[in-house]
Amino acid sequence: MQKNLPKKIPVFDFILGAKEKELVNSCLKSSSISQGIYIKEFENKFSKFVNCKYGVTTTSGTTALHLACKTLGIKKGDEVLVSSSTNMASAFAVDYCGGIPIPIDIEKETWQMNVNKIKKKINKNTKAIMVVHLFGHPVDMNPILKIAKKYHLKIIEDCAEAHGVEYKGKKVGSIGDIGAFSFFANKTITCGEGGMIVTNSKKLAEKAQSLKNLSYGKINKFMHNDIGFNYRMPNISAAIGLGQLYKINKIFLEKKRIYSRYKKNLENISGINIPLIREWTTKYVMWVFNIYIDNNFPINRDKLVEKLKKKNIETRNAFVPINKQKVLIKKYKLFKESDCPNANYIMNNGLYLPSGNNIKNSQIDFVCNEILKI
Numbered sequence: 396m397q398k399n400l401p402k403k404i405p406v407f408d409f410i411l412g413a414k415e416k417e418l419v420n421s422c423l424k425s426s427s428i429s430q431g432i433y434i435k436e437f438e439n440k441f442s443k444f445v446n447c448k449y450g451v452t453t454t455s456g457t458t459a460l461h462l463a464c465k466t467l468g469i470k471k472g473d474e475v476l477v478s479s480s481t482n483m484a485s486a487f488a489v490d491y492c493g494g495i496p497i498p499i500d501i502e503k504e505t506w507q508m509n510v511n512k513i514k515k516k517i518n519k520n521t522k523a524i525m526v527v528h529l530f531g532h533p534v535d536m537n538p539i540l541k542i543a544k545k546y547h548l549k550i551i552e553d554c555a556e557a558h559g560v561e562y563k564g565k566k567v568g569s570i571g572d573i574g575a576f577s578f579f580a581n582k583t584i585t586c587g588e589g590g591m592i593v594t595n596s597k598k599l600a601e602k603a604q605s606l607k608n609l610s611y612g613k614i615n616k617f618m619h620n621d622i623g624f625n626y627r628m629p630n631i632s633a634a635i636g637l638g639q640l641y642k643i644n645k646i647f648l649e650k651k652r653i654y655s656r657y658k659k660n661l662e663n664i665s666g667i668n669i670p671l672i673r674e675w676t677t678k679y680v681m682w683v684f685n686i687y688i689d690n691n692f693p694i695n696r697d698k699l700v701e702k703l704k705k706k707n708i709e710t711r712n713a714f715v716p717i718n719k720q721k722v723l724i725k726k727y728k729l730f731k732e733s734d735c736p737n738a739n740y741i742m743n744n745g746l747y748l749p750s751g752n753n754i755k756n757s758q759i760d761f762v763c764n765e766i767l768k769i
């Protein structure tokens with residue numbers, strides 16, 4: 396059985412090229428493998444790319460989010476309103492500071508934080524809103540800016556899936572107080588492992604630079620200013636990130652190709668839904684290609700995943716939202732599983748299809764054809 400199985404089609408892959416190798420080799424040659432010149436260069440170039448004055452590299456998207464929360468002063472008992480449907484790193488980052496992530500439901504059509512659900516959750520402990528520009532689609536930021544101003548809340552943008560994405564002509568990451576990016580291998584550009592926070596505030600940038608480097612003292616190095624962290628990105632990783640940044644426009648084109656191809660193939664299949672792109676999106680960068688199925692589809696999501704797997708087609712299910720995480724429910728006793736019905740619906744019915752930058756059009760057609768057959 397399964398003799399003629401086609402080559403596995405992975406959910407993600409990446410394009411590494413000559414530039415990355417050249418820069419990494421130069422780190423090796425000069426023995427600057429931990430700290431070195433590429434870190435500042437990557438911080439400068441990437442922050443400029445997202446229209447921010449300052450960039451602070453970290454070891455991952457998770458540590459970038461933690462550093463963002465810490466830098467903004469999130470502390471014990473503070474509540475942070477977070478898009479419920481997300482990678483749990485968003486919620487954990489708040490918890491690392493002693494804060495409490497409070498889930499906000501999403502819009503079913505876009506999977507993004509529903510801004511109309513925010514005000515109800517604000518109380519005297521609320522200190523910040525963490526928006527997640529999920530899957531490369533921007534959250535509706537103007538209403539959030541208004542709410543934040545009125546209630547004196549900080550805004551953290553989780554941009555781990557949204558490099559280069561624009562909301563009404565503004566780059567995400569530059570709209571709130573601090574933006575946090577990830578450069579994990581499956582993200583739009585990668586360092587292997589890595590992250591960066593971006594901001595237009597000199598004060599916040601300086602505080603973050605200090606905190607991420609153990610808060611060493613300025614006069615006496617070993618008399619520390621604060622309880623800091625070692626979240627330093629190695630020079631080798633920054634070299635890879637820089638190499639990736641040189642080709643980011645090429646990566647955007649591949650993502651556009653993949654999105655258009657899937658969309659054309661799947662948009663008229665009954666029971667298959669493609670998340671909408673709202674009119675405020677001036678640049679959409681499909682991080683991965685998502686669908687969600689409804690009752691018009693003959694089988695449920697899990698059966699679909701199983702069938703595709705038999706054809707060597709890898710998929711990934713939508714996130715289990717914050718409001719469903721038992722460890723968090725138990726710890727805070729501030730929300731319950733049924734709190735975010737749309738996030739729960741997407742958890743059960745959403746998935747993403749193979750979206751690696753190297754996927755061929757013929758492979759996309761093959762995936763779609765297998766879905767069509769069902």
Ligand SMILES: *Cc1c(COP(=O)(O)O)cnc(C)c1O
Nearest residue numbers: 455456457482484555556577579
């Ligand atoms: C990937 C991701 C993170 C975490 O980034 P890491 O680099 O894996 O730590 C955080 N938030 C979102 C939305 C992500 O997709």
